[in-house]
């Protein structure tokens with residue numbers, strides 16, 4: 001748990017030991033709670049973890065107002081619809097997902113904000129991993145989804161991905177945030193939980209400030225990354241905000 005002036009971030013790791021059939025492991029979800037009101041949101045939930053996540057929100061005495069998604073995930077099914085069903089929380093996607101996702105209550109376009117208590121979460125369009133990827137900013141923190149990882153970045157070869165767009169999203173938008181901004185990624189495969197914009201400008205392996213756009217694009221376009229095992233199930237389900245069945 002990380003406590004800030006107005007909000008508390010609870011970092012939720014995915015736990016999955018069966019990677020042969022399911023590669024959702026290492027997805028990160030976050031509960032952000034407004035300290036005074038107890039109003040809260042959950043970012044990028046995973047359907048298999050909904051019971052755990054709702055138990056935690058209950059223990060913490062929180063009221064979940066929004067289930068927020070950074071993008072249409074290819075590697076796991078979102079828990080957003082199940083959370084909506086169980087708590088009445090509204091489902092929020094970034095504006096870039098409008099027209100692709102059904103079942104969302106709200107689409108947040110660049111600079112638009114969600115308010116819960118005194119906490120304000122603002123959308124920042126960061127396409128490149130998918131064409132509709134959105135990051136979400138709090139004062140002093142940013143949830144980058146699969147645009148920017150700790151020392152790395154999301155793949156750019158699926159779902160309208162573009163290495164050129166990702167480079168611009170990271171370098172022109174995310175790296176324009178204050179250096180002390182805490183970065184909370186959509187995944188981490190080495191057990192790390194957060195970074196800062198300063199660290200990533202310096203140490204990100206593909207996107208640090210010494211690397212040119214041409215170099216980055218060349219590297220990304222040569223990568224051969226296996227398809228996510230659950231992609232053919234996850235993408236259609238996530239285009240319905242994680243709603244399964246008819």
Ligand SMILES: [Fe+2]
Nearest residue numbers: 072073074146
């Ligand atoms: Fe993703």
